[in-house]
Amino acid sequence: MKRVLAGLLPAVLLITACGGGGDPAAGGGGAREVTLTLNWYPYGEHAPFYYGVKQGIYDRHGIKLKIQAGQGSGKTVTATGAGQTDFGWADTSALATAVEQGVPAKSIGVFLQTTPASVQFFTEKNISRPEDLKGKSVATTAGDALTKTFPAFLKQNGMRESDVSIQNIDPAGKMAAVISGRTDVLLGFASDQGPTIEEKAGKDVGYLRFADFGLNYFSNGLLTSKSVLQKDPELVRKMVAATQEAWAQAEKAPEAAAESMKGAAEQLPSPAVVLEQFKTTLTLLHTDATKGKAPGVNTAEDWRRTIETFQRTGIITEASDPSAYWEESVAPKG
Numbered sequence: 001m002k003r004v005l006a007g008l009l010p011a012v013l014l015i016t017a018c019g020g021g022g023d024p025a026a027g028g029g030g031a032r033e034v035t036l037t038l039n040w041y042p043y044g045e046h047a048p049f050y051y052g053v054k055q056g057i058y059d060r061h062g063i064k065l066k067i068q069a070g071q072g073s074g075k076t077v078t079a080t081g082a083g084q085t086d087f088g089w090a091d092t093s094a095l096a097t098a099v100e101q102g103v104p105a106k107s108i109g110v111f112l113q114t115t116p117a118s119v120q121f122f123t124e125k126n127i128s129r130p131e132d133l134k135g136k137s138v139a140t141t142a143g144d145a146l147t148k149t150f151p152a153f154l155k156q157n158g159m160r161e162s163d164v165s166i167q168n169i170d171p172a173g174k175m176a177a178v179i180s181g182r183t184d185v186l187l188g189f190a191s192d193q194g195p196t197i198e199e200k201a202g203k204d205v206g207y208l209r210f211a212d213f214g215l216n217y218f219s220n221g222l223l224t225s226k227s228v229l230q231k232d233p234e235l236v237r238k239m240v241a242a243t244q245e246a247w248a249q250a251e252k253a254p255e256a257a258a259e260s261m262k263g264a265a266e267q268l269p270s271p272a273v274v275l276e277q278f279k280t281t282l283t284l285l286h287t288d289a290t291k292g293k294a295p296g297v298n299t300a301e302d303w304r305r306t307i308e309t310f311q312r313t314g315i316i317t318e319a320s321d322p323s324a325y326w327e328e329s330v331a332p333k334g
Contacts, residue, residue: 030062031058031059031062031063031064032062032063032064032235033064033066034058034063034064034065034066034086034087034235034239035066035068035085035086035087036049036065036066036067036068036085036086036087036088036089037068037069037070037076037079037080037084037085037087037088037089038067038068038069038070038076038089039070039072039073039076039088039089039090039091039144039145039220040069040070040071040072040144040171040192041069041070041171041265041267041268042067042069042261042264042265042268043191043192043268043269043274043277044191044192044195044258044261044269044273044274044275044276044277044278044279044280044281045112045116045189045191045192045220045277045278045281046067046089046261046264047250047254047257047258047260047261047274047278047281048243048246048247048249048250048251048257049065049067049089049243049246050067050257050260050261050264051246051249051250051253051256051257051260052065052242052243052245052246052247052249052250053065053067053260054260055246055249055260057242057245057246057249058242058246060242061238061239061241061242061245062238063238063239063242065242067264068085069265070088070089070090071143072094072141072142072143072144072145073090073091073093073094073095073144073145073220074090074094074097074098074143074144074145074147074148075143076088076089076090076094077090077094077095077098077103077105077223078098078103080105080223080224080225081098081103081104081105081225081226082103082225083225083227083228086224086228086235086239087108087222087223087224087228087239088105088222088223088224089220089221089222089223090145090220090221090223091115091145091219091220092107092110092217092218092219092220092221092306092325093145093148093149093217093219093310093315094145094148095107095221095223095325096306096307096310096315096316096325097148097315097316099320099324099325100316100317100318104225104226104227105223105224105225105226106223106224106225106226106229106325106326106327107221107222107223107325107326107327107331108221108222108223108224108229108236108239108240108326108327108330108331109221109222109240109243109244109296109297109298109331109332110218110219110220110221110222110296110298110326111220111221111222111247111285111295111296112218112219112220112221112281112284112285113218113219113284113285113286113287113290113298113302114211114216114219114283114284114286114287115149115210115211115215115216115217115218115219115284116189116190116191116192116209116219116280116281116284117145117146117149117150117153117187117188117189117190117209117210117211117215117219118187118188118189118190118194118207118208118209118210119133119138119150119153119185119186119187119207119208120178120185120186120187120188120190120193120194120197120205120206120207121178121184121185121186121205121206122178122201122203122204122205122206123203123204123205123206124203124204125184125185125206127184127185127206127208128206129157129208129213130153130154130157130158130159130208130213131157131158131159133154133159133163133164133185133208134159134163134164135163135164135165136164136165136184136185137164137165137167137182137183137184137185138150138164138165138166138167138183138184138185138186138187139167139169139173139174139177139178139183139185139186139187140166140167140168140169140174140186140187141168141169141170141171141174141187142168144187145219146187146188147187148315149210149215149217149313149315150187151314152215152310152313152314152315153210153213153215155313155314156213156214156215156313157213157214167183169183172267174186174188174193175193175196175197175200178197179197179200179201190207190209190280191277191278191280191281191284192277194207195269195273195276195277195280196269196273199269199270199272199273215309215313216309217305217306217309217310218298218302218303218306219284221296222239222240222243222296224236224239229327229330233329233330236327236330237330240296240330240331240332241332243296243332244294244295244296244332244334247285247295247296248294248295250278251282251285251295254275254278254279254282255275257278258271258274258275258278259271261274287299287302289301289302290302293334294332294333294334295332296331296332297331297332297333297334298326298328298331298332300322300328303322303325303326304322307319307320307322307325
């Protein structure tokens with residue numbers, strides 16, 4: 001894992017998602033090569049992108065998509081704003097923090113509208129509420145979205161960072177630390193590490209989901225730089241349309257979507273875990289305001305709630321209008 005994830009973007013693991021179902025006559029032959037950098041190494045949440053490539057959806061929209069592994073949402077947002085990747089897939093908390101710091105990136109549609117952020121542990125630890133974390137060791141990874149939101153989760157529940165012992169560990173080591181008992185819990189997405197740990201250790205995993213304890217907010221979504229928005233808005237619209245279609249089709253065929261990730265990365269979890277990860281992801285796609293709508297459709301009011309949550313919990317200092325973070329003119333519709 002250290003070898004795979006070593007080095008900053010753009011010197012990042014490149015996974016070329018070569019379409020298996022595209023019709024060159026429908027656009028594949030003259031499609032434009034476009035890079036998408038994920039929030040992390042590939043796992044089940046990312047199935048729609050691979051499915052969209054395999055089914056020729058991106059080709060039909062004039063896009064030859066190359067999917068790159070990321071090293072945390074914060075780095076993905078920064079790389080996107082700097083033009084090191086055409087598009088990014090990252091947590092909205094990391095985007096908001098970066099925008100406040102002057103990074104020229106904007107969301108073009110949040111797809112995970114309930115955060116999967118969670119504290120994860122073996123159920124034998126008898127942790128059932130945030131207060132049970134006092135005195136516990138917590139494995140996290142510098143650069144990922146939860147390094148910002150975990151302090152907010154503690155604050156929301158009447159605790160301080162000094163109540164726990166934070167240990168910064170690389171991604172593979174973070175899971176190993178919990179399995180071996182070197183740390184009590186880890187921070188991660190409920191749609192990512194938990195199913196893998198459960199399979200590896202053969203023990204039940206429990207979660208303290210941030211959304212269940214007063215801290216819900218927009219999570220992962222598609223973003224691009226202000227430069228791309230200004231210079232090539234048509235490319236952005238094509239990418240948004242293709243991604244929305246890929247997610248909608250993958251939602252209808254979760255098994256096939258999970259299967260499309262085969263070979264995406266050396267560290268990809270087992271097929272059963274990938275499918276479980278993706279099915280969990282599908283429970284996070286909507287708020288009350290967007291139920292029944294296509295994936296990626298956002299409302300300004302939901303954005304305001306997320307921004308207010310970020311300000312109230314100290315993730316950002318000042319709350320700006322949704323337009324500071326979200327380019328509604330090119331965002332998914334329907």
